[in-house]
Amino acid sequence: MKAITSIQNSFVKQLFQLKEKSRERRKTGLFLIEGAREIMLALQGGYDIDTILFNPELHPLERVEALNAEGVDLIEISKEVYQKLAYRETTEGILAVAKSKSHQLDALKFNTKSPLILIAEAPEKPGNIGAILRTADAANVDAVIIANPKTDLHNPNIIRSSVGCVFTNTIATGSTSEIIKFLKSEGIHIYCAALQASEPYHTQDFTKPTAIVVGTEATGLSAEWRENATQNIIIPMQGAIDSMNVSVAAGILIFEAKRQRGFN
CATH class of the missing domain: 3.40.1280.10 (SPOUT methyltransferase, trefoil knot domain)
Structure with a gap:
């Protein structure tokens, strides 16, 4: 399984832009979801999840696997990377990169x-x-x-x-x-x-x-x-x-x- 520990990682920088910039979300068609319940609801709602990132100290691997997100890339991240990407003050330790749906x-x-x-x-x-x-x-x-x-x-x-x-x-x-x-x-x-x-x-x-x-x-x-x-x-x-x-x-x-x- 891939692991990312540095906030200077290029992928982490891309994800930070998704978190902060609506322009980036529109351009890429991607967005971040934070929290296990929210990720589960997105999966149930038919959203295409590309990647799940988790910090094992806050969100153990077995809880990630319990989401049954088949075919989704899993990336272990450090607490520092998680805190860089997380929006909430409370920590759950799990994020997902999802593809936007059309709302036409x-x-x-x-x-x-x-x-x-x-x-x-x-x-x-x-x-x-x-x-x-x-x-x-x-x-x-x-x-x-x-x-x-x-x-x-x-x-x-x-x-x-x-x-x-x-x-x-x-x-x-x-x-x-x-x-x-x-x-x-x-x-x-x-x-x-x-x-x-x-x-x-x-x-x-x-x-x-x-x-x-x-x-x-x-x-x-x-x-x-x-x-x-x-x-x-x-x-x-x-x-x-x-x-x-x-x-x-x-x-x-x-x-x-x-x-x-x-x-x-």
């Missing part, structure tokens, strides 16, 4: 006649994106669509904050215009969380093909979404402010749709 909108297919889709427009904070993906996984939605993405989905902080749910969800990306056109062509009703011309969310019928759309906390949804909505919806507030964290709002709306559908 036109590749999106549904296995039901009444899909439930969660859409987020221009989310900027990786932590919010991760939380939205966790909500989507918990509700087992049919797809998550990111409109006008501001960061790539393989940002290490998205992988971390989603606890690997970036691998468990069906995800697509596109511009707002492209997504609206796609939804209309599929006969999917659009419900936009917005303050303007809105009805209380719980008064709507989410049992039909449904897309629930949320925007940023700072600016909300763009006019294009609001003007193309089947209905703008609002979560009635009883406090001093008129908005809440986008992932919390998404959770409330999505689970109301699940309640109406009998949690199917």
Whole structure:
């Protein structure tokens, strides 16, 4: 088995660039996954793992082999190399190099006649994106669509904050215009969380093909979404402010749709 002990190793330098630079991830089509659970979820999600790197002091070989990652190159690395490449402050001692998947909108297919889709427009904070993906996984939605993405989905902080749910969800990306056109062509009703011309969310019928759309906390949804909505919806507030964290709002709306559908 190959071993790497120096942070000056050329391969280690390449991996460090994958960790730090979205441009490098886009150029190579590769990204880093940190953590055994996240690697396992990526494998279950059909991601192609190229290499697994592990520090035997932190992650023994038998635990690496338990992942059943057949045909994957294993490289033993020193603690110094691991700490150079790791993103988390807590140490698990295992990393993987994976190949990116396409998230093209036109590749999106549904296995039901009444899909439930969660859409987020221009989310900027990786932590919010991760939380939205966790909500989507918990509700087992049919797809998550990111409109006008501001960061790539393989940002290490998205992988971390989603606890690997970036691998468990069906995800697509596109511009707002492209997504609206796609939804209309599929006969999917659009419900936009917005303050303007809105009805209380719980008064709507989410049992039909449904897309629930949320925007940023700072600016909300763009006019294009609001003007193309089947209905703008609002979560009635009883406090001093008129908005809440986008992932919390998404959770409330999505689970109301699940309640109406009998949690199917």
